[in-house]
Structures are given as structure tokens and as C-alpha cells.
Amino acid sequence: MTTSTGKGSIVVVTGASTGIGASTARALSRHGFHVLAGVRRAGDGDTLRANGIEPVILDITEPTQVQALAARIAADPRPLHALVNNAGIQVNGPVETLPMAQWRRVFDVNLFGHVAITQTLLPALLRSEGRVINISSIGGKLAMPTYGAYAGAKFALEAVSDALRREVSPLGVEVVVIQPxxxxxxxxxxxVATANHLAAQMTSDQETRYGGLVQAVNSLMDSGTASGVTSELAARVIVKAVMTPRPRTRYTVGRDAALLIRLARVLPDRALDHLSARSLRSHHPRTPTVGVLSRLRVGVSS
Structure with missing residues (x-):
């Protein structure tokens, strides 16, 4: 049975090497949980290892590693309190130019990997009446230009979360979505680095069509990150979702998420299109983009 205390319970946090995942693992350990913190490299685990935090090598797209985690949990007498599906990658590019291999990679990590580990650990969560915490994004409700793959996977994660909640809530398992x-x-x-690398591989015609847009989105992303909340604040929201006896179905993180998700709910599409274009206007380059992206292309091919 889920309780408000972490003593004697396990929480799995995927994507715990840095950022929100690492901060969440540390915060949960301070509340008495034993955290199985998924990392991709042993060195990341050495940095994270502490009292109450046990790093585990975990690529959620690798079935053998997911099964090894399930075996580790099955061998432990402590109940599994929660699964925090935090692992993710960000790959941006216009729909026309983003290679299909990148589309598949984004969905494999940001959606299918979460489904795979949830399927594998759900029997343990059903036994403990635990919960699944899915880390979505503002992009799960509002898709900016060049965010087609990333937002598409997050939109899908939101839908999967709704379906799962309606399936397992009657069985005692809570499903919560976090929207940073x-x-x-x-x-x-x-x-941003990945977007620049992919932009450098566009054809000259594609560069003419989208070069300025890519630079504007990257600039907006940089400014939004610089003014964003800390990973520690995001972790506090996730800990609340993990520990609250009856959590809400969704929590936003940051004022920008709360505002934009509310606007996406009430404004018509054309109004949202206008807001998107206006937010990017001041970030468009004042000089032609062809030279900039051509220099990036030279760097890629050299």
C-alpha cells in the first residue's frame, strides 16, 4: 500500500545521470526511499552513488537491461513504491528534414522505452499498490516548430498515461504526469547542439526554407533554459507526486508550463500559431542564415 513515507520502499528513477533525474534520486533518498537510479555509464553511477541511492546500468531501450532491473527488484524484500519514467532525449528539426532514423530514436527513448519498463515493473507495482510517474513536458500539450518528433512522443506519452491510469487506478495503482x-x-x-548538427545536413533549398527558423528556435530554447527553474525545484514536484497519498493526475513545473498549457487548452489553433510566431520573432537572425549553416556543414563533413 502506498504511504507518505519512503522508509523500507524502493523507487526506480530512469535517466538519473544528470538534471531532473539526478536531483529526484537525491531528493527521494533524503525522504527515506531506496532509489534504484538508472544511468547509462558506470562513471555517472559513481558520481551519483550515496546512502539510499543505488546506481544501476539502465538503457530503457535495451530489453536485457530492463529485465535485469526487474530481477534486481524481485530479489529484494522491499516493495516497489514508484517508477519515475524520466529518461529522455531531445532531437529537434523540421518535419521535412529530420531523418526517419531520428524520428524512430526519439520515439524509442521517449515513448516505447517507458512503455517497456512500465510493462515489466507493473506486476510489482500492482502488488504494492504503487504508482507510475511519467515525466512529460509542456511539449506534450503544445508543439513548437521543429519539435515535431519530441512533442509527438510526449503527446503520445500523455495519451498512454491516460489509458494506463484508467486501466490500473481501479487496481490501486496511481498514474501521474509531470509537465515541466x-x-x-x-x-x-x-x-541545441543536435539541432545544429542536423541543420548542417539540410540541402540548400531546405536551408533557405528553415535555416532562420532553426536558429530562432535554438535561441528561444537557450533563453528559456537560462530563465527556467532549477532541477531541484522540478524534483520537489516529482517527490510530491511520489509521496502524496492521493496525487493529482497532472502537475506542472514552472510558471511557463502552467500558463502555456492553460492557453493550449482554451485558445484556437490559429491563435496558438500566432503566439508561437510572435515568440520566435525576436530570435530570428538579423543576417542571412545560409552562411552560418554552410559553415556548420563544413564542420560536419570535415
């Missing part, structure tokens, strides 16, 4: 806005983590910086 701008958060100061390394993920956004990596996303």
Missing part, C-alpha cells in the same frame, strides 16, 4: 516547462539542465544544451 523550462528547466536549467544539460538536456536543452545537448538538444
Amino acid at each position: 516547462g523550462g528547466v536549467r539542465t544539460q538536456m536543452a544544451a545537448r538538444g
Whole structure:
């Protein structure tokens, strides 16, 4: 039975190497949970390892690693209190230009990996009447230009969360969605670098069509991250969702998420299109983009 105390219970946090995942693992351990913190590399685990935090090598797209985690939990007498599905990647590019391999990679990590680990651990969560915490995004309700793959996976995660909640809530398992806005983590910086790398591979015609847009979105992403909340604040919201006896179905993180998700709920599509274009207007480059992206292309091919 889920309780408000973590003593004697296990929580799994995926994507715990840095950012929100690492902060969540540390916060949960301070509340008495034993955290199985999923990391991709042993070095990340060494940095994270502490009292109450047990790093485990976990790529959620690798079935053998997911099964190894399930075996680790099955061998432990402590109940599984919660699964925090936090692992994710950010890959941005216009729908026309983003390679299909990147679309599949984004959905594999940001959606199918979460479904796979949830399926695997759900029997343990049903026994303990625990909960699933899915880390979505403001992009799960509002898709900016170049966010087609990322937002598409997050939209789908929101739908899967709704379906799962209606399936397992009568069985005693809570399903909660966390919707962060701008958060100061390394993920956004990596996303900008990936977007630039992919933009450098566009054809000259595609560069003419989308070069300025890509730069504007990257600039907006940089500014939004710089002004965003800390990963520690996001972790506090996740801990609340983990520990509250009767949690809400969704929690936003940051004022930007609360405002934009509310607007997405009430404004018509054309109004949202206008807001999106206006938010990007000041971020568009004042000089032609062809030279900039051509220099990036040279760097990629060299």
C-alpha cells in the first residue's frame, strides 16, 4: 500500500545521470526511499552513488537491461513504491528534414522505452499498490516548430498515461504526469547542439526554407533554459507526486508550463500559431542564415 513515507520502499528513477533525474534520486533518498537510479555509464553511477541511492546500468531501450532491473527488484524484500519514467532525449528539426532514423530514436527513448519498463515493473507495482510517474513536458500539450518528433512522443506519452491510469487506478495503482516547462539542465544544451548538427545536413533549398527558423528556435530554447527553474525545484514536484497519498493526475513545473498549457487548452489553433510566431520573432537572425549553416556543414563533413 502506498504511504507518505519512503522508509523500507524502493523507487526506480530512469535517466538519473544528470538534471531532473539526478536531483529526484537525491531528493527521494533524503525522504527515506531506496532509489534504484538508472544511468547509462558506470562513471555517472559513481558520481551519483550515496546512502539510499543505488546506481544501476539502465538503457530503457535495451530489453536485457530492463529485465535485469526487474530481477534486481524481485530479489529484494522491499516493495516497489514508484517508477519515475524520466529518461529522455531531445532531437529537434523540421518535419521535412529530420531523418526517419531520428524520428524512430526519439520515439524509442521517449515513448516505447517507458512503455517497456512500465510493462515489466507493473506486476510489482500492482502488488504494492504503487504508482507510475511519467515525466512529460509542456511539449506534450503544445508543439513548437521543429519539435515535431519530441512533442509527438510526449503527446503520445500523455495519451498512454491516460489509458494506463484508467486501466490500473481501479487496481490501486496511481498514474501521474509531470509537465515541466523550462528547466536549467544539460538536456536543452545537448538538444541545441543536435539541432545544429542536423541543420548542417539540410540541402540548400531546405536551408533557405528553415535555416532562420532553426536558429530562432535554438535561441528561444537557450533563453528559456537560462530563465527556467532549477532541477531541484522540478524534483520537489516529482517527490510530491511520489509521496502524496492521493496525487493529482497532472502537475506542472514552472510558471511557463502552467500558463502555456492553460492557453493550449482554451485558445484556437490559429491563435496558438500566432503566439508561437510572435515568440520566435525576436530570435530570428538579423543576417542571412545560409552562411552560418554552410559553415556548420563544413564542420560536419570535415
